[in-house]
Amino acid sequence: MAVNAVSEDGPERARSGQEHLTTTAEQGPFCVARCSCGWRGPARRARSQARADAEGHATGP
Numbered sequence: 001m002a003v004n005a006v007s008e009d010g011p012e013r014a015r016s017g018q019e020h021l022t023t024t025a026e027q028g029p030f031c032v033a034r035c036s037c038g039w040r041g042p043a044r045r046a047r048s049q050a051r052a053d054a055e056g057h058a059t060g061p
Contacts, residue, residue: 024056033057 021036024047033041033054041053 010028020058022058024054 002003019036024031024033027043030043030045030046031050033050034045035057039057041050041057044050
């Protein structure tokens, strides 16, 4: 089964100055946040929640 990922949001540079570039991608009915460092957020049905996951990762703890 092939999964097509379509980028919804372009890269976002982390505010802390680190090189974290985040994107969101569609996977069927779900949206997933990903980062250039290898991090991947949980699959979400709401794009806004996936974007919030990416923002939370990029800004750090």
